[in-house]
Amino acid sequence: MASTVPLVSLKQITKTYPGNPPLTVLNNVTLDIEVGEDVAVVGPSGSGKTTMLSIMGILDQPSSGEVFIDGLDPTDFPEAAKARLRAESIGFVFQQFFLLPTLSAWENVAEGMLYQGIKRATRRERAFEALEKVGLAPRASHRPGQLSGGEQQRVAIARAIAGGPRLLFADEPTGALDQSSGQLIVDQLQSIASDGTTVVVITHDQGLASRFSRQISLLDGNVVADTKSGEMPSVKGLKTSKKKPREVVEVRDPDFLEPPPIVVDQSEMEPTLDAKDRVRQRIARVRTQKKSSSESMKEPIKEVKL
Amino acid sequence: MTTLDDLMDQSTSSVEETSLTDTESESCDPQMASDEGSEVSVETSKRIRLSLRDTLATASLGPRGRPLRAVLSAIGIAIGIASLVAVIGVPASAQAQARKDFEAWGANLVFVTPATDRQTNEQTPLPETAPAMIERVWPVKAVLTIRHLPDISVYRTDQIPETQSKGILALIAEGDPVNTLGATISDGRWFDQATSTLPTVVLGEYAATMLGAEVGHRIWIGQSWWAVIGILSDLPDFAGQLQSAAILAPLFAEERWPDLAIGEIMVSAHQGKLEDVKSVMAVTANPANPKGVEVNTPTQYGWIQDYFFQIFTILALGLGGIALLVGGIGIANTMVVAVMERRGEIGLRRALGARTGQIALQFVLEAGFIGLFGGILGLAFGAYVVFCITAMIPITFAIPWWILVAGPLMSVVVGILAGLYPSLKAARQPPTVTLRAV
Numbered sequence: 001m002a003s004t005v006p007l008v009s010l011k012q013i014t015k016t017y018p019g020n021p022p023l024t025v026l027n028n029v030t031l032d033i034e035v036g037e038d039v040a041v042v043g044p045s046g047s048g049k050t051t052m053l054s055i056m057g058i059l060d061q062p063s064s065g066e067v068f069i070d071g072l073d074p075t076d077f078p079e080a081a082k083a084r085l086r087a088e089s090i091g092f093v094f095q096q097f098f099l100l101p102t103l104s105a106w107e108n109v110a111e112g113m114l115y116q117g118i119k120r121a122t123r124r125e126r127a128f129e130a131l132e133k134v135g136l137a138p139r140a141s142h143r144p145g146q147l148s149g150g151e152q153q154r155v156a157i158a159r160a161i162a163g164g165p166r167l168l169f170a171d172e173p174t175g176a177l178d179q180s181s182g183q184l185i186v187d188q189l190q191s192i193a194s195d196g197t198t199v200v201v202i203t204h205d206q207g208l209a210s211r212f213s214r215q216i217s218l219l220d221g222n223v224v225a226d227t228k229s230g231e232m233p234s235v236k237g238l239k240t241s242k243k244k245p246r247e248v249v250e251v252r253d254p255d256f257l258e259p260p261p262i263v264v265d266q267s268e269m270e271p272t273l274d275a276k277d278r279v280r281q282r283i284a285r286v287r288t289q290k291k292s293s294s295e296s297m298k299e300p301i302k303e304v305k306l
Numbered sequence: 307m308t309t310l311d312d313l314m315d316q317s318t319s320s321v322e323e324t325s326l327t328d329t330e331s332e333s334c335d336p337q338m339a340s341d342e343g344s345e346v347s348v349e350t351s352k353r354i355r356l357s358l359r360d361t362l363a364t365a366s367l368g369p370r371g372r373p374l375r376a377v378l379s380a381i382g383i384a385i386g387i388a389s390l391v392a393v394i395g396v397p398a399s400a401q402a403q404a405r406k407d408f409e410a411w412g413a414n415l416v417f418v419t420p421a422t423d424r425q426t427n428e429q430t431p432l433p434e435t436a437p438a439m440i441e442r443v444w445p446v447k448a449v450l451t452i453r454h455l456p457d458i459s460v461y462r463t464d465q466i467p468e469t470q471s472k473g474i475l476a477l478i479a480e481g482d483p484v485n486t487l488g489a490t491i492s493d494g495r496w497f498d499q500a501t502s503t504l505p506t507v508v509l510g511e512y513a514a515t516m517l518g519a520e521v522g523h524r525i526w527i528g529q530s531w532w533a534v535i536g537i538l539s540d541l542p543d544f545a546g547q548l549q550s551a552a553i554l555a556p557l558f559a560e561e562r563w564p565d566l567a568i569g570e571i572m573v574s575a576h577q578g579k580l581e582d583v584k585s586v587m588a589v590t591a592n593p594a595n596p597k598g599v600e601v602n603t604p605t606q607y608g609w610i611q612d613y614f615f616q617i618f619t620i621l622a623l624g625l626g627g628i629a630l631l632v633g634g635i636g637i638a639n640t641m642v643v644a645v646m647e648r649r650g651e652i653g654l655r656r657a658l659g660a661r662t663g664q665i666a667l668q669f670v671l672e673a674g675f676i677g678l679f680g681g682i683l684g685l686a687f688g689a690y691v692v693f694c695i696t697a698m699i700p701i702t703f704a705i706p707w708w709i710l711v712a713g714p715l716m717s718v719v720v721g722i723l724a725g726l727y728p729s730l731k732a733a734r735q736p737p738t739v740t741l742r743a744v
Contacts, residue, residue, distance in 0.1 A: 059657060059737040080661055084354060087659020098654040102371040115659035117354035
């Protein structure tokens with residue numbers, strides 16, 4: 001990575017909506033996202049995922065704390081500067097696609113570059129290039145109503161990447177799609193990430209999240225787990241070692257360490273477990289792995305898809 | 307190209323500084339984002355302006371997406387404009403017809419005659435120079451000088467008894483009856499240099515009928531034969547004496563009956579200049595003795611019609627204004643609904659980098675489009691209503707030219723005003739709220 005400064009950095013971000021009583025959606029969240037990372041943010045509804053994405057995407061402001069993008073806090077930027085930053089450096093993909101029904105696929109993609117000041121002919125050219133990337137060039141002249149849900153979302157992805165953003169935020173991009181379409185969308189997002197764009201995806205789907213190299217778990221406005229693939233797990237101060245497979249689990253909520261974790265076998269996991277239970281299971285699994293690895297390194301630990 | 311560091315420097319320095327640079331526009335390098343290295347690429351805090359074409363294209367998305375709703379909203383405005391056009395157009399048509407009628411009656415005529423002294427009961431003759439002097443007055447359109455032959459009767463043949471003159475007058479008319487009175491020569495011709503020196507006569511339409519004479523016939527006037535060379539028709543009511551007159555060739559008649567005084571000068575004024583002409587006639591006709599000149603106009607209808615037209619115009623503006631207000635409320639309602647329905651699009655545009663002003667402009671222009679469409683529709687419909695009414699009565703079809711410009715212009719203004727509040731409301735919604743609301 002060329003830059004040592006995180007591309008996105010949240011420092012003790014709290015977001016509280018006024019009311020009686022006030023609703024705190026994000027509570028003292030701190031995290032960094034490096035350039036080129038592909039990150040999945042998971043958590044149940046109401047955990048603050050979308051709010052966190054909105055703050056990272058400069059669509060919303062935190063109640064307290066600081067947001068840094070490329071080392072600078074855009075919170076105090078004038079509205080025009082924020083708008084331009086969004087236009088030129090950030091791409092968004094939403095669950096509802098938000099395609100304009102009267103425009104064709106390529107026109108919708110070109111609309112994504114409208115506020116960048118790019119000339120019409122260039123917008124058209126780049127729109128077709130973006131559609132080519134997502135495999136929808138043959139459907140360029142079709143309107144959203146003539147496309148399937150998955151195709152519409154791919155058009156939305158093309159719209160998000162056509163302007164060449166360095167950051168791509170996707171809020172439940174597979175939420176309105178069937179499983180196969182969702183897999184295709186994740187493939188597209190990972191392909192974009194492999195090209196160097198930093199991708200942050202919000203999803204409920206643990207299976208889809210596990211395909212990203214980093215997973216951040218949110219619960220009740222707190223980051224309860226931040227997991228990266230390819231590193232030794234660490235729990236509350238344990239050192240990581242690159243010699244050890246496979247995950248790093250950083251637990252920031254002490255409530256999840258008490259009472260002592262219950263070890264659950266993978267085969268016994270209930271599909272309806274809530275996120276808290278999943279995190280507990282993961283902690284237990286990591287501890288089990290640590291214990292077994294200290295005794296014997298003979299058997300590799302199987303990856304658990306939650 | 308600068309980076310976020312520069313952007314931060316500018317943004318933290320002062321808002322005023324930013325606002326100064328906001329007025330500038332620029333075009334981004336299309337490859338900028340992709341060519342940039344590891345830093346987030348934002349050049350400056352200068353605003354990126356959309357081109358006119360992009361602005362209009364964006365504003366037309368709403369009506370294109372929901373054409374029926376746009377048309378129905380536009381109909382509200384159209385009714386207002388149509389009412390305005392109809393309420394102004396019908397009286398304007400009536401006024402045009404009245405003008406035409408008044409002209410037919412001779413409403414633009416001024417009659418200059420010798421005044422009669424009330425004490426001596428004698429008339430002061432008009433100077434022979436009077437017709438030429440009057441003709442030089444600018445608002446005067448044309449002049450016709452009449453000299454009466456009171457003791458001369460007109461007969462079809464010399465065999466008709468003197469007592470059966472049928473009241474047909476003999477007179478001499480010098481000038482142009484076509485331009486002065488709006489009359490037509492239905493048959494034959496008016497006097498020229500040749501025929502005015504010969505015993506020729508032009509008959510009024512009524513006189514020709516009474517005599518049973520046609521062009522080419524001879525009639526008996528003053529114990530001699532005169533050849534009929536023309537029939538004068540379509541004379542205004544106020545010049546009715548010519549209808550039943552035999553108009554003799556001026557040069558030949560004056561040679562035969564010399565020293566005939568000017569009996570009357572008919573002066574035709576240009577439209578709207580009747581009073582101006584009337585006011586200078588006495589001095590012009592007889593500068594030495596203006597009091598010896600009597601000046602009359604057939605009627606004061608010209609003033610009356612203007613008065614009524616003013617009343618109708620005020621009434622039209624009142625009714626049209628109410629109709630426009632109703633249409634404007636319709637557009638406002640449509641725009642409020644559109645803003646509510648399109649919160650997702652608004653949020654998306656904010657996420658794509660649209661500023662609040664650009665969002666507001668999009669919806670304001672959209673409302674303006676609906677207004678303009680309604681205005682043109684209303685103009686056409688209103689004109690059709692006026693056409694139908696004027697065809698039924700029937701009167702002359704006339705619509706003031708200014709309504710053709712003012713109608714659509716007013717509808718655009720009403721549309722924009724109606725769309726202003728919903729547009730500002732749309733622009734001020736936080737993107738997170740609009741995106742979440744979908």
